[in-house]
Amino acid sequence: MPERPLPEETGIETLDPSLEVVDDSPVARRTASARLRRKPARAPGHWRLLIGIAAAVVALGLCAWFVIERGNSGPGAPAAAGEAARSAPQAEGGEPAAPSSPTERVAAQREALAPGDLEGRLTLAAYCREHGLDDQRRLLLREVLLLDADNELARQTFGFRKYDGPALRFQGLWLDAEEVRIAEAAEPEKADEEH
């Protein structure tokens, strides 16, 4: 069995403490005990932890980015998804600055949507819902209503109700809660009662 180089010799610190006791030679034990004595000063475990966290954050970020990209390029994705990526905020020096949070990414995607892109807004609104970005979702659904005033999802989100009662003037209109009360008061039976 070839002699395993010591961490100090290779210059690489392992994150697995068990490796330190594999070699039971006196030199190894001496070196290991020396390392254990030096640990409080160098705190290699702390660095390992930080590097691990950093790696995990990067991995999560990449995953999130991948999910958004995949969502936009799938069936029914906004046509401007590619444009969104290309027109993401630019860092100094012309390098694309990847949005650092879901909020920023949604904002960048929203800005890049074509004015008439209804599906893109609905897709992005669905993403916002999944990620609890309620303000952005409402913003997007407001824009959905500008494009499609009859959109049921958006109307219901904002508390509108499609009136199908007997008051002719309001039939087929989306009404908010107060308008529903006005329409109901104008219904023939109720109006006659008041009269």
Add this chain to the structure above:
Amino acid sequence: MKNTDGRTHLRSLPALLALSLSLQAATAFAQQLGPPGRKPEGGVAFFVEIAVPWSALELGDGRNERFQGRLKIWDGEGPFHAGATDLVLRDGRGEAVPPPAALSFRLNDQGDAFGGGESLKGSELPRELRYRLIATSDFALLPLRLLFPHEMPASRGSTPASRRIAREGFRVRFEERFAGVERISYTPLRSHSGRTVRTFLPSGFELQDFTLTYEDERDDTVMGGFGLRILVHHDRPLEDGRPAPSGVHHLSVLRTHQLDWMRETTVVPVSDWNKKYNEWWERLPDQLFLELSADAAGNPFQSPVAFALRALRLLDEQTLHRLSSQADARTLSALAPHLIELPLSYAPDRFLGAWEASVDPVQRLLLAAAVAETGDRQPRFGIEAEIALHSQDPETLRAALLLARTLRMPELIPALQRIVAGGATEEQKLLALCALGAQPGPDTGDAADAILRCLEHSPSNRLRAAALCALADLGDPSLEPFFNDSQACFGARDPISGQFELLVEDSAKAGELLYRLSKLAAAVRSGTAAEALSAFERALADEGAEPPDGLAWAAAEWSLRTAHLTRELGRLLDNPRQGPLARRLVHASGRASAGSLLSDLDRAQGAELEQLAVLLGATKDPRARAILLALRNSDDEDRSDAGDAGFEALRRED
């Protein structure tokens, strides 16, 4: 509010209604019904004055006419004929006005006077049905039967009419009839005030009356009253799927009061009655404004009350400011399409606050338009306008086009171009052309190209007129060949209805008007204040003429866009010759200039302070009053003098 698709179907309706409003009272005597009202003291007659009838349907038809009819009695037995039983319509000078020869509508099987699934244009209404129709109308306006005795022997009286009636030995009787009216609702508003809505079915027309009645304190009988009548059709498609003739079709103000036949005088002295009328007129904006929120529910464009406020010029700066302090987003959005076309100063903050809170797309676009018209053209408005210009919903698109017109952003030109060239309706294309014509200079080439492409596609004359006027508004040189073009025509936006009207089809005259409009536009866009004033003087020379001078209408619209000339115009405010026009321009564009005047006022001193204070007062902006009051109360003599001068300008009435 506009009528769009029912333009040709109801052409004689306003005149008919003007007539019917008076005839109704006559037919009220037709047959006996109802409890007795005021006990007769020799007999009463009924006086109806119909003022300011208006219609979106036919220009000049009823505009500014004042009919007054002294109703005489018809016994209901024989035919309704000329003579003692006839109605005399008189114009403002007392000249008799012949009633319309043909009444172009008929009752359908259900008795709906305005027709149902069939064409609204029909043969002359049979006489007996006409009486039925007329009889449907006025009992909701006022409880007329209370005005008259149950049964009255007309054996006395001194006028020829009374003597003739006496000879014929008739008796007065009453009947309430509601032929064709599916339902009537009455909403009490305040003491003795109410709103009556009568719905005709299946056509969907509504007759709405805002009334105020006065009663005799001795026995609570009605002495008379005043009413605002609106005939409206809401945007509900007809049964066969055709678009509704939506919009306000008729607007009139009525005054009614008793006459004592024995004494040949009014029961209430005329001076007292006029005083009561003035009081009602002053309270009418409040009454209407309170109804606006419910009136605009579901669709801010469909508010007859907002239309009435505009058409009757019931709003001024202080009234608007006072009433809008408690107004909700729905109320403000219903007012917005009218405010942006009226020479009224208003503060944008309330509209902006409502915009922030609203989620309804049409409301948001209209509120943004009202804010943008004050000069606060925020990029986020542009984003919403650009999105909404792709909407398939007609109301959203209409609101977006209004916003685009007030924003004047070159970024919106491609979307406007697409609407003008695409399959949009004529009304949508008209609005898009207006928005293109409002683009600021100097680079207006793209807008002009879009307009020219619209002209190439052989549009209707109305659309052609709108396109040519938009080119003139732009001041684009491509307009020049059309000055002598055989297909030139001219139109303008009606300042009362807001609807673009084709006014001149004679190509020579249209070419001349286009030339003059382009000169006016050039003077306002790039000329000095003096040049602009001269151009306005020429354009407004025939203002108020009948038939309407379209150039004066266009000039009135241009007066809203002179904010950049305000400081220069300030030097001419007291000019004996040009002062009135300069003050009118400063007022008309005051909402867009008041903001900068207010901010500059803080830093100004001495003569500049006084000049700014006067300008601010001349804008009539509602924010000016408090600022000028603070200046006037200042210990500093200069500031106090500036406040006085500003207040004088604020109160000045031209």
